[in-house]
Structures are given as structure tokens and as C-alpha cells.
Amino acid sequence: MRIGLIGCGEIARRGHLPALKALSDFRVEAVADQDIERARRVAREFGIARTYAHAQELVQDPGVEAIVATVPPVAYKEIVSLAAAGGKPLLLEKPLANSLADAQFIVDTVKRSGIKAGIVQNYRYYAALRDARNRLVSGRLGKPVSVHILLHQHSPLSWSLSPWRFEGTRGVLDDIGVHAFDTLIWLVGSEPRRVTAVGANGLPCCSFLNQVCTLVEFDGGAIGEVDLSWLTGPMVFRVSMLGTGGRLFSDVLYNQVSEHHGHPMPTGDVALLAKKFVFMLRGTMNGSLFTGALMFYRDLYRDFALYVKGANSDFPGVETGLRTVRVMDAVAQSLAGGAAVRL
Numbered sequence: 001m002r003i004g005l006i007g008c009g010e011i012a013r014r015g016h017l018p019a020l021k022a023l024s025d026f027r028v029e030a031v032a033d034q035d036i037e038r039a040r041r042v043a044r045e046f047g048i049a050r051t052y053a054h055a056q057e058l059v060q061d062p063g064v065e066a067i068v069a070t071v072p073p074v075a076y077k078e079i080v081s082l083a084a085a086g087g088k089p090l091l092l093e094k095p096l097a098n099s100l101a102d103a104q105f106i107v108d109t110v111k112r113s114g115i116k117a118g119i120v121q122n123y124r125y126y127a128a129l130r131d132a133r134n135r136l137v138s139g140r141l142g143k144p145v146s147v148h149i150l151l152h153q154h155s156p157l158s159w160s161l162s163p164w165r166f167e168g169t170r171g172v173l174d175d176i177g178v179h180a181f182d183t184l185i186w187l188v189g190s191e192p193r194r195v196t197a198v199g200a201n202g203l204p205c206c207s208f209l210n211q212v213c214t215l216v217e218f219d220g221g222a223i224g225e226v227d228l229s230w231l232t233g234p235m236v237f238r239v240s241m242l243g244t245g246g247r248l249f250s251d252v253l254y255n256q257v258s259e260h261h262g263h264p265m266p267t268g269d270v271a272l273l274a275k276k277f278v279f280m281l282r283g284t285m286n287g288s289l290f291t292g293a294l295m296f297y298r299d300l301y302r303d304f305a306l307y308v309k310g311a312n313s314d315f316p317g318v319e320t321g322l323r324t325v326r327v328m329d330a331v332a333q334s335l336a337g338g339a340a341v342r343l
């Protein structure tokens with residue numbers, strides 16, 4: 001697949017382009033960035049032939065078959081319209097949009113044009129999350145009753161100095177919140193119906209949201225709880241689930257999943273510690289321990305290629321992105337109004 005990538009910032013350089021370079025079925029033909037010097041630097045670094053300053057020029061490049069957009073979400077509306085007009089498939093980084101109206105516009109534009117348009121949800125590739133979901137889908141835990149997700153990450157300033165994450169977005173919600181709510185809906189497997197949230201700025205010097213706790217009620221009665229923060233030092237990503245037939249705990253970053261039916265025995269913790277130790281040792285030796293979700297872009301692109309061919313119906317499309325934005329929009333409304341919000 002001949003790719004044209006728009007937006008040569010951090011996630012392009014650290015996630016997408018290294019993965020695409022390693023895949024023999026993909027070739028990056030051209031890159032674009034409104035900062036043309038950055039586009040040229042990245043093209044030199046990854047050996048890419050053509051550079052553009054405008055998304056439109058890249059989409060119209062006849063050598064480009066499919067578009068990847070790794071720009072701030074406010075720019076997706078325009079890029080989707082261009083790709084739709086050019087009839088080219090598209091992969092967008094998360095979140096789909098910073099507002100429900102923009103997300104709906106994108107879904108409508110994609111539907112009208114008939115192009116395939118996917119959204120990056122790389123956290124779904126964590127082995128411990130896949131394992132947890134497989135156990136749920138297999139019925140081992142019975143019907144889901146509650147799912148609790150704890151996702152704490154240090155401030156994104158350590159990732160990029162670009163100011164857009166702090167201006168005109170919903171802070172931690174539009175950043176790691178997208179991953180957490182997508183994971184929650186993917187695990188529970190039914191439609192979210194009502195949202196109640198509390199949140200705080202947490203740092204008196206900043207004007208953006210960096211701490212949010214949310215309850216999500218689902219069709220069928222399951223309850224989700226999402227605890228998000230940008231304020232803690234180390235990253236934490238844990239999921240615990242209760243079903244009518246058992247309980248499951250997953251320490252996602254350290255690849256641990258434990259399932260309990262009946263009373264948990266302390267000996268189970270020894271086995272978990274041993275598993276965690278082996279995971280850390282292996283990750284330290286092969287350098288993968290702290291690269292986290294950046295490791296998954298190769299698998300994600302293989303799945304995207306199948307999705308474009310119509311052979312992978314599990315790949316999240318823009319409708320999935322819209323559903324997550326709808327939940328985050330309800331969270332923002334609940335925070336503003338101090339009450340539950342129906343979806």
C-alpha cells in the first residue's frame with residue numbers, strides 16, 4: 001500500500017513511520033506538514049521521496065493510494081473532506097474530533113463518499129487487554145457487571161511541547177480519555193446510556209482539565225468506572241472486571257491477567273509477581289519495556305490493510321470514533337452541569 005502521511009510530529013516520527021518502514025507491504029510515498037521544514041527533515045530521516053506543505057497537494061498526489069493523518073484533531077474535518085473527494089482510504093489518529101458536531105460531520109462525509117476510514121485505537125493491542133476481552137467474550141466471567149479502568153499518565157509535556165493539547169481541547173479527556181473510554185466500551189460490548197462525571201484542574205497554575213472520574217451506565221445494566229489523571233508521575237493502566245461468573249484483574253502495562261472464581265488465595269499473587277518479573281526482565285533486555293503502545297503500530301497497519309480490502313470487520317472505523325467522542329461530550333456536559341447526562 002502506497003501511503004501519504006500528513007503531520008510530521010511526534011506520533012508520526014515515533015510510532016507510524018518506524019512501523020511503516022519495517023513493513024514490506026507498505027511504502028510511504030510522500031509526507032506533508034504545514035511546517036515544510038519539518039516535513040523535509042522527516043522525509044530525510046525516513047528516506048521519503050516527496051514533501052508537501054499542504055494536505056491537499058498530498059491527497060492529489062497520484063502515487064499516493066491511502067492517507068494517514070497524524071495532525072491535531074481540529075484538522076481532521078478538512079483532511080477527511082479531501083480524502084473523500086479523492087476517493088482515498090484514510091487512517092486517522094485518535095481522537096476523531098474535539099467536538100460531537102465535528103465527529104458527526106466526519107462520519108457523514110465518509111458515509112456519503114463510501115471510502116474506508118479507520119481510527120487508531122492502538123491501546124486495544126495490549127496483550128493483557130486482548131486476553132481480558134477474550135475471557136469476557138468466551139463467557140468465563142458470565143455477564144459483565146462492572147468494569148473499572150484506572151489510567152494515569154504523566155503530563156504530555158514530556159511527549160511534545162506543541163501547545164494544541166492545552167488550547168481548545170478537553171485536556172486529559174481528549175488525550176488519554178479516548179483510549180480509556182474506547183477500552184471500556186470494547187470490553188463491556190454494549191451501548192453506553194448515561195454518564196456522570198466529576199473532575200478538577202488539580203494544578204492551580206493550569207487552565208485545563210487534568211483529573212476526571214466518570215461513571216458510565218450501559219444497556220443491559222453493566223456499570224463502567226473510568227479514573228483518568230495527568231497528575232501522577234508514573235504511568236498506571238489497570239482494569240478490574242466483575243461478571244456474574246467471576247472476577248478479573250489486569251495490570252495492562254506489565255501484561256498480567258488474573259481470573260478469580262470464588263475466594264482468591266494469596267498464593268495466586270506469587271505466580272503473578274513471577275510473571276511480572278519475567279515480563280520486566282524480557283522488556284529490559286529487548287528495550288520494549290517502556291515503549292508501550294508505540295510497539296503496536298505494525299500490527300495495527302497489517303489490520304488496516306485488511307480493513308481497506310474489506311477483510312477485517314473488527315478494525316475500528318470512524319463510527320467507533322464518533323461513539324467515543326459522544327461519551328466524552330457527555331462527560332464534559334456532566335462536568336459543566338454537575339448532573340448525569342443521557343446519551
Ligand SMILES: NC(=O)c1ccc[n+]([C@@H]2O[C@H](COP(=O)([O-])OP(=O)(O)OC[C@H]3O[C@@H](n4cnc5c(N)ncnc54)[C@H](O)[C@@H]3O)[C@@H](O)[C@H]2O)c1
Pocket residue numbers: 006007008009010011012032033034035038053054055070071072073075093094095120122160162175293
Ligand atoms: N494513539 C496514540 O497513542 C497517540 C499518541 C500521541 C498522539 N496521538 C495523536 O496523534 C496526533 C498528533 O499528535 P502529536 O503528538 O504527533 O502532535 P505534534 O504536535 O507533535 O505534531 C502534529 C504535527 O501536525 C502538523 N500539522 C498541524 N496541522 C496541520 C495541517 N492542517 N496540515 C498539515 N500539518 C499539520 C504540525 O505542524 C505538527 O508537525 C493527535 O491527533 C494526537 O491525539 C496519538
